[in-house]
Each structure stands twice: as structure tokens, then as C-alpha cells.
Amino acid sequence: MGVSLRVGDKTLLGPLDAKIQPGEILSIAGRSGTGKSSLLAYLCGVLPPAFTASGQVLIDDQDITAWPPERRGLGILFQDDLLFPHLSVEGNLAFGLRRSGVPAGKRSEAIAAALASFGLGGFGPRDPATLSGGQRARVALLRTLLSEPKALLLDEPFAHLDDDTRMSIRTVVFDEVKRRQLPTLLVTHDAEDVAAAQGPVIRLEGLGAMP
């Protein structure tokens, strides 16, 4: 059954029905105010109480609709990188890195290796506020990936970057999606993002959805 969102008795979005394959990027395009971000909030399990929603969210055929956000195994990237300002780059990544897989004594090493693989070798002790926009975006992506998400949600993640950086970050993100075979939902109003995603597209036109 498709997902639909309502505010009061007004339908904001939906019903929307989609299945995303591993490594595929489904783009949802539309102007602001069409309920794109609320859809992501619903998928994460943090929809504000002013909204009501119906429908089901499944990952790997498992119904996660009623699960709390921390159990859903979703990664999300916003247009703000939202690096925690009180933690170092390493601290931010350590918050993302799961406890399973990496033994306690090796966490620092694993984070350093991950940073190096993103061209950020030696950045661990840095204050996030001293990084460039592109560097911050990469740290945010890395933080999400270290939490080993089963699927990725992208909320206009390139909108705040300048033109040159936007292209390179987009390439990094989309390459990781393909490499890790993550089912990915991209919400954007940028036609270039949609073209680069090379996946199916749903266009939202105000209230209701058009296929």
C-alpha cells in the first residue's frame, strides 16, 4: 500500500508507491512545499505530530513502519552537513561507526583508514568548523556510511555546495551508492541531480503525485 501524508484533512502527498532496487537511485523531484522533506521524515520515523500518515515502509521485505528511527538502519544526508559542532571529525565518525565489526581497540584505526580513503587523511583531530564545504560534506557522508545503513535517503544534499564542489561530491556519493549497492531515495529540485542519478523519477506537483 502506498504512502500518503496529510496535514489535518488536507492531503499533502501520495499515495506514493515505489520499490527501489539495490544500487538504484529513485529521484523525487518537486518545488518546495510539496512534502518531500516530510516524506523523508516519515521514512526515518520522525514525522512531526502535526502530520498524519498512512502506508508501509519495508526494507529487505521487513516492515519497519512502526520501528523507532535508531533501529531502521537508514542513513540520511541533508543539505546542511549537520556535523556535531562539539565533536572533532573523528568524534563525529566514531558516533556513526557501529560497535559490531570493529573491535574496541581498532576503532580509531578504522576511522583513520576511512578518512584516508576519502582523501581526508590526518583530518581526525580537526574541528569540523575549520573544514571547507566539500570536506564537511565528505565527512558527513562517511559518518553515515560507517553506520552501515541498509538504505540511503538524500534530502537535497548538494544544494548548499558551490558549483565545482557540487559535481565532485555528487560523484562521490553516487559512486558509493553503486559500490555498496544501497537502495537510495533522492529528494531534489535540481534537474542536474536527477539526470546524474540515472534512475527512475517521480515528479511532485503541489498536492498529489504524478507518475
Place this chain on the structure above:
Amino acid sequence: MKGLPIALLLFVGVGPVVAGFMGTVLGGLSASAWHELLLEPGLPIAALLAIGTGVVSTLIALTLSHVAVAVAFSRLRHTTLRLAALPTLATPHVAIAIGLVLLLSPSGLVLRALSPWATGFEQPPDWATVQDSLGLALTLGLIVKEVPFLILVLLGALSQVPASRLVTQGRVLGYGVFKTWFVAVAPLLQRQARFATAAVLVFGLTNVEMSLALGPTTPPTLSLLVWSWFTDANLATQSKAYAGALLLLLISVAVVGLVAGMAKSVVRQRWQAWATNGDRVPSLNLDGMAARNASRVALGLGGAALGALLIRSVGGTWRFPSVWPAQLSIAAWTQGISDMQRAVTASVTVGLAATVIAIGIVLAVAEALHDSPLARRRLAVLLFIPLVIPQMAFLFGMQTMLLRLHLDGTWCGVLWSHLLFVLPYAWVVLAEARAQLSPGYRIVSRTLGAGPVTTWVRILLPQLLRSILIAAGLCFAVSMTLYLPTQFAGGGRIVTVTTEAAVAMSSGDLRSAASYGVMQALLPLAVFAVTAGVSRRLFTHRQGMPT
């Protein structure tokens, strides 16, 4: 779950105000009480004194504060101004009042400095320089104490206003800094400061602690008159006191309404005519303004009052007209050391407990309401009630409530009465700080696998720590200033440095009053120093932290 902290906040912070207000109304609604009140011989003069000192001091303090902020802005000296305002802000009214008496009274430091070479006085003259019948000393005291408060409120509002761009815009159009500021920026600041202005006005109209030391005596201001009736053991006088508290409330509502109405009509029309007349007067220059020097004098007098307290508290024999005591003596500190210890213990324990409890409750409520701006605004209005109505209007009734709960004269009763005044300040600082954190932090943290508690403790709380420290300093300082609430709830059995300072002042023991005054200033300043020090050492290498 969400409702629990809100219910607790309403119960602790608003409940006693409502109950107390009803109690006062019930106690004051008797024809005989009003009859007696209106027959009181000095009543009209007492009421006029209250209105005059309250309104004049507020208008002057507001003007001086606006000018001080405008000058500090044009010269990028916010930090200096904030530092200059802090000592007087942190020092309770009673202490500032005692300090001003030490400066301005006929045997005070000002006349000593001028005698005998300029004045020819070998003896203190028989002048009424404080407690004058027009209330000039009281007005001055209120100005000195309220200017720092209003300056800090306006500086706080400045961060919400695009002041630099507005001023640049005005100057490009050919206006000077002064006109640009008062056309484009000051009205925006004043809009945000209207609650604070109302609180200052009502405090000026109804305060007891400053009138005690500086106000006229025959008759005193209305609030002091009502307070003296209340402390009278005679039951008939008590019901007159309840009626008097209601009269204070009526006067406050009427004056605040009148001032607000004037601001909206006459003042606004005049201002609009001035703002739109196209006159680019280059000679209107902030630097030469008398108001600017006056604001410096106001801030300077606050500091001088603190200095006077310190000298007097260690002065031994001290003949007129020597500016410096003939001998220094720590007698004032050692003689009453056990009383002092008792008062300091009560002040510190009540202050710290009120601070911790207020911050805890407000943090919980701010978390529950972080995405409901409307609910936050409504709650703020309720919390601000104790600050914008006369304290006596609900403290009379609240004492009856505490009596029924067997909390009168207890430490807990005093703590509760302090919370009414501490909570709104904790709210002002923390509710907005929490609401300004991006909601994305919570979503990111949760999707990264952290539960709600971990998210709050590890991601949100650290980003609020600096605001918590600011709130802590402010809450403790507010608790320290409270005189009437302590008197009502403590019933003389719980004494703090603030009530002891007032007692010593009334009994004419200036040296002891000065030592309590010094302690009143010292305790909040020590807490400010600690919180500022901790704040500076936190997150030293994290530039992205909210400040």
C-alpha cells in the same frame, strides 16, 4: 510523557502566583479595608511618589540604555559595555541602595571629597540628599540599577536584528549614525525589550528594597507604606495591607497601560514625523550627546557604590570630612561572623537549589516544546507574570498558601518563592537556545543508531552547555536579589544576606549593612566568574559551537 514537565513547570512556576493572587484579592475585597485605606492621610502623596519615581526612572533609564547601546554598536564595543554593566546587574538592589547612601548622604563620600576645600563644611550638613521628600535619590537609585539590566536586554535583542546592514543602508542614504540608529534599529530592539521595560516600570512603581534606603519617609512610597502595614501585627492593619496591595496592582496596570498607550500614539506619531521628514542633520552626533555621558555616569555610579560598600565595611573610626577611614578594621566582618555565616549559607543553598531546579525543569520543557513556537510563547507569557505585576499582589496570598501547606518560614518555602522569579530567566535563556538547534541533529543522531536519551545527552546537551552556564549565573544572581519573596516566605525565620542587609540598613548600622552589601555583590559575581571560566574552557577548539 511530554505533558509531565509542562505540568510540573506550571505547578511550580505559575500555580503559586495564581493562588497567591486570588488570596490577595479575597483578603483585599472588603469595604472596610478600602475605607480605611482611602482614609490614610498620606495616601495620595505616597501614590504620587510611587508613580513619579517609577515612571521618571524608567524613562530615563530606557533612554540612557538605548544611547549606550547605540554608541557601543557604532564603536564595536559590545563586550566592553557588557562587562561594564555586569557588576551592577549582578549586585542586588539592596546593596546598590546602601552603596548609594554611603556615597550621597550628607556624610557620604561625595561630600567628603568636596569638603572642606570646596564646601567649607567641617560637619556633615543638615541636608536631605538621600530619602529626600521628592524621591530624587530613589529615582537615581532605580536608574543606576536598571540601566545595566536594560542594556543587557537590548544587547541581547541586537543579535536578532540585522543592525549592521540597516545602519549601512541608512548612511548610504545620507543619514548620520544617530538618526539611522533611532529610525531603523532602536524601534526593533525596543519591540523585543517591551516585556523587560514593563518589568522595570512595575518594579520602579512597587519596589520596597530601594525605597527602604533611598526613598522618602513622611510619607514613604505607597509600596513601603503597604509593606509596613503588612508587618504590623494588628489584624485590622493587615486587611488594609491587602487592599493596599490591590491598589498597587491597579496603579501598575493603569500606568503600564498609559505608558504603552502613549508609546503607541503620541510618541509613535512624533517619531514617525521625525523619521520621515527627510532631514539629514549631520550635526546630530552621538559622541557629543549629554545622554551618552549620563549613561556613563549611571554605570560609573553603580561601580562607585560597590567601592563605597567595600571601604565602609572595613572602615573603623572615620571622621568627617576624611575621604579615607582613619583606621581599617575587620570588626564588621568578625563581630557578626556567625550571623553572616548563617545568612550566607541560606543565600547560597537557596540560590543554588533554585538554579539547579529551574534549569532542570526548563530543559525538560524546552525539549518537549522545541518544535512548538506557539506553545513556547504562551508559556513564556504565563512565566513572566511574576515579573510584570507587583510582587506584593501575589506574595501576600502566597504566604497564606504556604501557611496551609506548613511551608511558611521553611527553607523549602523560600526556595519555592525564589523559583517563581528564577524560572522566567532560565526560560528566556534556555528555551530559545534549544529551539535554535537544528532539528536535523536529532534526526541524524537517531538514524545513526542512537536512542532518544543518548541523542539528548551526547548530541543536544553539549551544544546547550554554554547557555546552561549563562542561565546558571543569571538564576543565581536573581535569587540573590530577592528581598520581598524571602521576607514573605521566610517569615523572618529564614534570613539571607539580602534580608540581613536591609535589616542592618533600617537599624542605621551602616558598617554592618555595608559588609552584607559586599557579600551580596560578591556571591553572584563569584558564580558569574566560575560559569564564565568554565564556559571559556569548554570546547576551546570548536568554533562551530553556538555561543
